[in-house]
Amino acid sequence: MSSDSQRHGQNIGFVGTRFAGTDGVSLEAAKWAQILWDHRHVSHWFAGRLDTDPSISMLREHAWFGHPDILWINERIFGRTTRTTEVTRRVYSIAEHLKRSLYEFVDQFAIDILIVQNALCIPMNLPLGVALTQFIAETGFPTIAHHHDFYWERDRFSVNAIGDFLAMSFPPSLPSIQHVTINSAAQEALSHRLGESSVLVPNVLDFETPPEENDDYISHMREDLGLDPDDIMFLQPTRVVPRKGIEHAISLLAALKNPKCKLVVSHESGDEGDEYLHALHEMAEQQGVSLLMVSDRITEERETTAEGERTYTLGDAYAIADFITYPSIYEGFGNALIEAFYYRKPVLVNRYSIFVKDIEPKDFKVITMNGYLTKDVVAKVQRVINEPEYREQMVQHNFELGRKFYSYGVLRRKLRALITNHTGMDDL
Incomplete structure (x- = not known):
């Protein structure tokens, strides 16, 4: 971690399948980034679909769950209980490409802390989850894993041919990861299934700034x-x-x-x-x-x-x-x-x-x-x-x-604890 980042806040790397549009994950990630920015932390973005500033972002098409290669894999791993060697080979091949990209992302933007948005809990992009797990395991990188949906909550993932990958990466049990859940049922399930503790951070809105009056x-x-x-x-x-x-x-x-x-x-x-x-x-x-x-x-x-x-x-x-x-x-x-x-x-x-x-x-x-x-x-x-x-x-x-x-004040307090756990400093 650079001395410059200690003086001026951390460089935060948000990683997900997409940060674009009005889906819940993108919206909540933007709120987190806003609170962090208010406290000197600079956010950068890594995903397969982005509407963020290109100068602070890294676009990798294979990180998007809708990429043809990812769809090809998904068609062959869900709704069945075995997979071919070719599917396994492609998963690892794309994961290796994405892992190299993560190393580039962290190096290019001098990232201090990763915040993974939903990519380590729901296997819509299996290679991205594998890449993240391997990267974090190899580096011990400080990571906050924000889990919005777990695969066991969705019927569409209940029959699958990737039990080994799910156990490894969705989510992974690694010492440098802090897990974040959005409701108490998910928090309890994570503890019961994996023995992992998590911080409960609800979705929030800016109640401190009420809606503006209707205009013309x-x-x-x-x-x-x-x-x-x-x-x-x-x-x-x-x-x-x-x-x-x-x-x-x-x-x-x-x-x-x-x-x-x-x-x-x-x-x-x-x-x-x-x-x-x-x-x-x-x-x-x-x-x-x-x-x-x-x-x-x-x-x-x-x-x-x-x-x-x-x-x-x-x-x-x-x-x-x-x-x-x-x-x-x-x-x-x-x-x-x-x-x-x-x-x-x-x-x-x-x-x-x-x-x-x-x-x-x-x-x-x-x-x-x-x-x-x-x-x-x-x-x-x-x-x-x-x-x-x-x-x-x-x-x-x-x-x-x-x-x-459910205000930004609640999120601010939660993020302060999460960031401090990694830095040892009260950064918010």
């Missing part, structure tokens, strides 16, 4: 999305995949029996096909619910398309929404729930396990369901719509609790 630009949004001024906008701020339980949101609007209630879905289908999307459209049509899919109008930044149409951010969608639906069956954490608290919006939550274990005990005021809608749930939603004073009390209470438990 956003005043056009309802009309642009196809809503009338007096419509009641229910926002489903998630991708269109079955585990999000969007059918429950449709059933809720059908039960409210108010044609002014409209369901707006912000994101597109995930990587699981469009069958679920078609089923939702059919269900909405049968139940007389107005379902608006607006992913083409929600972008990372406000802009105007070539056709002259305005686009808006997800934050804009929260700002104009009247109610948030979050009937997920499973979530690793629940970013959309914390976003609802941040934007001071009432929310319906299906009591998924992490909510029950980590979030519900903190006494947030939300409307909950237990896997199915009841008349009582519908009545509670109706009350929130009808009683502005009750709604305001609810959302303000949630904002204050969010500031207490």
